[in-house]
Amino acid sequence: MPTPTTVRLRGKAVFDEGKALAQNYKHTVIDAGGRDNAGLHNAFLLADLAIVPTGTSGFDAAAMTDLLEVHEVAADYNPDLRLKMLLTRIDPHTKDDQEMLKFLQEYKLDVLASSRLRARDIPTCNNARFDDRGDRQRRPSH
Numbered sequence: 001m002p003t004p005t006t007v008r009l010r011g012k013a014v015f016d017e018g019k020a021l022a023q024n025y026k027h028t029v030i031d032a033g034g035r036d037n038a039g040l041h042n043a044f045l046l047a048d049l050a051i052v053p054t055g056t057s058g059f060d061a062a063a064m065t066d067l068l069e070v071h072e073v074a075a076d077y078n079p080d081l082r083l084k085m086l087l088t089r090i091d092p093h094t095k096d097d098q099e100m101l102k103f104l105q106e107y108k109l110d111v112l113a114s115s116r117l118r119a120r121d122i123p124t125c126n127n128a129r130f131d132d133r134g135d136r137q138r139r140p141s142h
Helices: 013-022 038-046 058-077 096-106
Strands: 049-054 082-087 108-110 128-130 136-138
Touching: 013 038, 038 058, 049 058, 058 096, 082 096
Parallel strands: 049 082, 082 108
Antiparallel strands: 128 136
16 A cells, blocks of 8 residues: 655645645645634635534534634635535533534534444435445435
């Protein structure tokens, strides 16, 4: 198995140099961190798919609204950008999980199933679900 190429880029270089680098590979992964900064903005301009890890607390939901604003601006320049949420720090003993799922559903955000959150626990959105790999599975409509 080949060793992945890794490059550290910041700010606008994420877009400029990242675009050139991405042309040499089938898949390119950008870890933009969790802060609202120029690197995140430029990653959103370059990406086809953004997988966003997030916890399930109220604090995480509040931070998500900031990220959605960044996505909204980026979508004006990159309308093909898709967001998929990956829930982390899931605690089955609290109501946070279900409240976060409801919050994400209100914003019509796709949720990737995780090993601690079964796909059947994820509410359907637009008559679709996701399997454990995050692939969209159409359900027959009756």
